[in-house]
Every structure is written in structure tokens, then in C-alpha cells.
Amino acid sequence: MKKYENIKSFDELIDLEHGKIGTESRNRYEEHSQMFIISEMLKEARRNANLTQEQLAEKAGTKKSYISKIENGRGNIQLSTLIRIFEIGLNKKIGLTYL
Secondary structure, three states, rough: OOHHOOOOOHHOOOOOOOOOOOOOOHHHHOOOOOOOOHHHHHHHHHOOOOOOOOHHHHOOOOHHHHHHHHHHOOOOOOOOHHHHHHHHHHOOOOOOOOO
16 A cells, blocks of 8 residues: 555556556556546446337447447447437437647
């Protein structure tokens, strides 16, 4: 626990646990974090629309297994497919922010 006693912010904790921005470890952490956020957003939007994974897949022109992979934070997502799932399958707009 000594390694945490001087931590004063969440950013310092992330640096300690996953490395500084730009390191391989930190990049992996950031990718997994973003995938988790996308997966949770998709699950919530699908449930709010009262759709099963299979129904959403059919509306969006993809497979249930692909929806499941996204919702479970696995696999690679093509941006065009993600937009189609949200916009056509869920009738939701999706936006990106560049930081």
C-alpha cells in the first residue's frame, strides 16, 4: 500500500498502474477502457429500445454474434459498422470527439 500513499489524483493512479501516456501498457489500457465504454453504451441503448441482440443485428444488417462481441468488449469494431448499429439499428446519432 505504500506505493499509493502519495497518490493525489485519478490521473496519478492510472499513471502508476498503467504507465505514462504513450507507453505500450497505457495504450492497451486506454483501448480497453474505450471498448468498455462503447460496449456499455450499446447495451444500454439496445435495452432502452427493448431489442434483443438478434433483433438489433437484423435491423443493422449484422450478426447477433457481432453484437454480442461488441457488448462484451471483445473484437475489433469498424467505425462504419458501429455507426450503422447505432443509427439504423437504434435510431441514435453517434458522435466522436477528438482530444
